[in-house]
Amino acid sequence: xxxxxxxxxxxxxxxxxxxxxxxxxxxxxxxxxxxxxxxxxxxxxxxxxxxxxxxxxxxxxxxxxxxxxxxxxxxxxxxxxxxxxxxxxxxxxxxxxxxxxxxxxxxxxxxxxxxxxxxxxxxxxxxxxxxxxxxxxxxxxxxxxxxxxxxxxxxxxxxxxxxxxxxxxxxxxxxxxxxxxxxxxxxxxxxxxxxxxxxxxxxxxxxxxxxxxxxxxxxxxxxxxxxxxxxxxxxxxxxxxxxxxxxxxxxxxxxxxxxxxxxxxxxxxxxxxxxxxxxxxxxxxxxxxxxxxxxxxxxxxxxxxxxxxxxxxxxxxxx
Amino acid sequence: xxxxxxxxxxxxxxxxxxxxxxxxxxxxxxxxxxxxxxxxxxxxxxxxxxxxxxxxxxxxxxxxxxxxxxxxxxxxxxxxxxxxxxxxxxxxxxxxxxxxxxxxxxxxxxxxxxxxxxxxxxxxxxxxxxxxxxxxxxxxxxxxxxxxxxxxxxxxxxxxxxxxxxxxxxxxxxxxxxxxxxxxxxxxxxxxxxxxxxxxxxxxxxxxxxxxxxxxxxxxxxxxxxxxxxxxxxxxxxxxxxxxxxxxxxxxxxxxxxxxxxxxxxxxxxxxxxxx
Numbered sequence: 001x002x003x004x005x006x007x008x009x010x011x012x013x014x015x016x017x018x019x020x021x022x023x024x025x026x027x028x029x030x031x032x033x034x035x036x037x038x039x040x041x042x043x044x045x046x047x048x049x050x051x052x053x054x055x056x057x058x059x060x061x062x063x064x065x066x067x068x069x070x071x072x073x074x075x076x077x078x079x080x081x082x083x084x085x086x087x088x089x090x091x092x093x094x095x096x097x098x099x100x101x102x103x104x105x106x107x108x109x110x111x112x113x114x115x116x117x118x119x120x121x122x123x124x125x126x127x128x129x130x131x132x133x134x135x136x137x138x139x140x141x142x143x144x145x146x147x148x149x150x151x152x153x154x155x156x157x158x159x160x161x162x163x164x165x166x167x168x169x170x171x172x173x174x175x176x177x178x179x180x181x182x183x184x185x186x187x188x189x190x191x192x193x194x195x196x197x198x199x200x201x202x203x204x205x206x207x208x209x210x211x212x213x214x215x216x217x218x219x220x221x222x223x224x225x226x227x228x229x230x231x232x233x234x235x236x237x238x239x240x241x242x243x244x245x246x247x248x249x250x251x252x253x254x255x256x257x258x259x260x261x262x263x264x265x266x267x268x269x270x271x272x273x274x275x276x277x278x279x280x281x282x283x284x285x286x287x288x289x290x291x292x293x294x295x296x297x298x299x300x301x302x303x304x305x306x307x308x309x310x311x312x313x314x315x316x317x318x319x
Numbered sequence: 320x321x322x323x324x325x326x327x328x329x330x331x332x333x334x335x336x337x338x339x340x341x342x343x344x345x346x347x348x349x350x351x352x353x354x355x356x357x358x359x360x361x362x363x364x365x366x367x368x369x370x371x372x373x374x375x376x377x378x379x380x381x382x383x384x385x386x387x388x389x390x391x392x393x394x395x396x397x398x399x400x401x402x403x404x405x406x407x408x409x410x411x412x413x414x415x416x417x418x419x420x421x422x423x424x425x426x427x428x429x430x431x432x433x434x435x436x437x438x439x440x441x442x443x444x445x446x447x448x449x450x451x452x453x454x455x456x457x458x459x460x461x462x463x464x465x466x467x468x469x470x471x472x473x474x475x476x477x478x479x480x481x482x483x484x485x486x487x488x489x490x491x492x493x494x495x496x497x498x499x500x501x502x503x504x505x506x507x508x509x510x511x512x513x514x515x516x517x518x519x520x521x522x523x524x525x526x527x528x529x530x531x532x533x534x535x536x537x538x539x540x541x542x543x544x545x546x547x548x549x550x551x552x553x554x555x556x557x558x559x560x561x562x563x564x565x566x567x568x569x570x571x572x573x574x575x576x577x578x579x580x581x582x583x584x585x586x587x588x589x590x591x592x593x594x595x
Contacts, residue, residue, distance in 0.1 A: 039510040040481070158370075187369035187537055192581040196591055203595050214511055217583030221592065244585055258515045260544040261584060262567050268544065270516030274480040 001208050002028045002051060002176060007064035009050050010232075010278075017062060018279045020046035022232040024064075025305070028176065033202055033209045035223030035240065037216055037255075039275060043232040044212045045099075048178050051210060052096050053086025068094070070175050091120060095174040097165055099181040104165070105153040111164055112149035118168065138171055142197065159190035163197060170201050176208045177201075183218060195222050216255060220244055225311075228252045231275045231286035234305060238312030248314035251287045285317070293318060324395050326498060326531055327357035327381070332390030333555075334376050349376040351555035353390070357499070357548075361525045363532045365542035365563075367578070368552035374535045377552070378503045381533060382418050383409075394499070414444055417492035419502040423484035423509070427476045433484070434472050437461070437491050444495040460490040463528065464520055482513030489520060493528070500524075503535045518545050539578055543567055551575050 004026045010019035020043040028034055028051065036044050046059065055061055066083030070093045086094060098104045106114055115135055116124070123131060136146045144163055153161055162182065169177055179198065183191040199222050202209045211223060219226050219240060227237040228249060236249040247253045254271045273290040276282055282289070288298040297317050305315040334350040337343065350373045357364055366374045379385035381392060383399055392399040394415055397407040407415070420426050427433050437457040438450055447453035458468040464486040471487060479487070485505055492500050502521070506514040518541050524530050536542055542549050543563045551559040551566075551574065559572040570576050580589075 039512055188539075188581040188583070189369060189577060191583070192589065195583075196589070196595070199592065199595050215583065216511065217585055220585045221583045221589055255512055256585065258512060259585060260515065260518075260540040261586070262540050262543050262579065262582060265544055265563075267519075268515045269519070270482070270514060271512040272516070274483070 001030050001070075002068040003066070004050065005065045005067075007050055007066060008062040009046060009055075009059065009064075010062065011046075011058045012060065013058075013279070015279050019062065019281075020232055020278060021050055022278075022281070024232075024234055026227065026234065026237070028208050028210060030175075030208055031206045032225060033199070033211065033223045035219035035226040036210065036212045036229055037214065037219050037226060038229035039214065041275060041278070042229040043278075044214075044229050045180055047229065048096075048180050048210065048212050050083070051176075052090075052094060052178055053083050054096075055084060068176070091118070091174065092172045093175045095169040095172070095177045097162075097169045097177065097179040097182050099184060105161065107153055109152070110149070111151055111153070111156075115149070115168055115171075135171065139167055142167055142201065157190075158186055159194060162186065162190075162194055166194070166197060166201065170205065173205050174207060176210070179209065179211045181213055182211065183213070183215075191218070198222065216244075216259060228255070231281060232278055233286060233315065235287065235316070236312075236314045237305070238309075242309070242312050246312075248308055248312070248319040249287075249316050250291045250293055250319075285315075321396070322359060324359055325356045325393075326359045326395065327355070327533070328391075328393040329353060329355040329381070330391050330393075332377070332380065332392065333388045334373075334380060334385065335388045348555050349373045350380070350387075353377065353555070353557055355550060355557065355560075357531055357533070359395075361529045361531050362547040363521055363525055363534055363545050364548045364550060365534045365536060365546035366550045366552055367536055367539055367542050369537060369578075371554075372552040373555040374552050375503055376555075378418075378501050378533065378535045381499075381501050382416060383412060384418075410445065414495040415497055416499045416501065417495065417497040419485070419488050419492055419500060419505045421504040421508055423481050423488055424476060426488055427484070429476055432473050432475055433479065433487055434468070434474075437471075437487070437494065440491050440494045446494055456494060457490075460493045461487070463493055463524065464490045466490065480513065481509045482516055485509055485517050486520065489517070489524070493524070493530070496528070497530060499531050499533065501533045501535070504537070505534070506541065507537070514541065521545055539567075539582055540584070551578065 004024055007021055007024045008019050009021045010017055036047060038044050049059055050066060068081045068086060069078050072079045139146055144167060148164055183194050223240045226240045226243050227234045230251050236252045247256055258268050258270050260268050271290055276286055284299040284301055285303055288294040303315045303317050305313045307313045332350055332353045336347050336349055338345045338347045368374045376385060380387050386400060397405045438453045441447045441453035441456045446456045461468055461471060466486055506517050509517060521532050522545050546563055549563050549566050550557050553574045559575045
């Protein structure tokens with residue numbers, strides 16, 4: 001579906017180039033939900049922008065390659081697209097659910113107008129009313145009230161705004177949906193409904209969904225595979241159940257062990273220290289400074305992401 | 320305060336806000352006839368609920384930042400809001416009750432070093448008269464949260480992680496040696512990896528310094544982990560309260576059960592997923 005090959009991408013700053021994604025190789029498969037987890041500043045959102053082909057501005061691809069293979073209904077063939085061409089496929093093949101639904105909507109336009117404005121000209125040629133009927137029927141399929149179309153963003157709750165964003169993103173049955181912290185700042189009950197909606201749509205449309213979230217509980221519930229990001233690198237990736245049952249990287253283990261659980265009051269410890277500055281990352285393993293099991297080799301040589309079991313890979317000298 | 324008096328006693332507390340335009344008569348009850356008691360021994364009381372349940376309004380009223388529409392808040396035998404008698408003077412109140420806010424990045428100015436707030440608190444609350452005297456007070460407070468003055472001094476907000484800033488916020492709250500700290504969602508903006516560092520600090524401070532906490536949160540799992548008492552709020556009212564073990568093992572209120580079922584817990588999959 002979409003492949004990243006040794007990608008180094010980042011931002012031009014006054015202090016030089018800062019690689020927020022550094023040496024990442026990743027493949028998103030058809031009909032899967034891939035989760036990307038990690039701390040603030042670990043490069044999760046930048047990774048999502050790379051998958052979306054959202055280059056330009058201060059984000060650039062320094063090295064490596066991005067390419068996607070999408071089935072083209074007109075020619076009946078699978079067509080390969082390079083990273084810099086991906087923007088041509090936005091909405092129809094590749095869709096994005098941004099963080100913070102309130103700030104991405106126009107506060108002075110009704111939802112209906114915003115939905116229609118976002119549609120490609122080719123679709124609008126079919127006539128506004130016909131498209132509107134399709135949107136209404138799509139909303140009904142997702143059990144969303146059609147009345148939201150007449151509302152302004154401020155008249156909807158945070159959860160309903162996010163549901164509208166999800167509906168907009170999935171209207172064209174895209175092959176790949178990218179969701180950046182889709183439930184951050186939402187209450188747990190609303191969060192659960194949003195996640196169930198995302199999973200329902202994914203199972204119905206049988207497309208690929210990539211969810212970025214710092215909440216490991218979210219990943220446990222909805223993702224099929226999980227990638228753990230740390231300081232611009234992927235340090236572990238594998239089937240979600242297996243990663244939670246048998247975490248191989250010390251960072252993944254520490255993250256899982258730090259989470260409190262209902263019904264358990266045994267001591268849970270946070271991870272002391274902070275991730276390295278991406279403007280001047282250390283030579284070896286980037287987690288070495290915070291790792292209780294680090295040795296000299298960790299500070300000297302950066303470990304490669306290597307398969308330890310089938311489809312479960314880890315970047316650690318001692319795992 | 321006599322040893323038999325409760326530390327905090329809230330009775331019949333309500334807060335009504337006006338909603339809508341200038342001429343709107345619409346009113347919303349953010350807190351509705353709420354009563355709550357914190358014993359006169361160091362404890363952590365977690366107030367759990369969703370957005371709009373009234374928990375932040377409750378916190379702001381306890382902190383004297385919002386005036387109640389009706390009801391009474393007592394700290395020992397003194398009133399937080401005058402009303403009839405015994406209103407605590409502002410300075411005494413600030414020495415007894417201290418806040419920790421949600422977003423550590425917005426709690427400090429980007430133009431001032433963060434230690435400025437620590438020194439200022441020490442001087443304003445009468446713990447020191449001059450900057451030089453304040454140094455030992457600030458150092459002691461920072462050590463209580465596992466930091467050192469040398470690591471903090473002269474640094475600005477962008478030079479710290481969210482977890483470190485929140486620890487500094489706790490150190491600031493400790494400077495007057497208060498009896499009660501009201502922490503409003505103190506870990507919701509902190510990375511998951513650092514959350515427990517903060518939550519564990521509450522427990523340590525409670526045990527070693529004898530300070531009580533009102534811990535406002537939407538996260539039932541950290542509430543269960545650290546609290547002696549959990550209060551579940553919905554639509555401005557307390558719908559259930561109890562000792563954590565009892566409340567989680569046998570919730571009585573439907574809303575508590577809904578909150579528990581919605582928690583994305585590791586090891587417990589939502590049953591709804593199996594039908595998708």
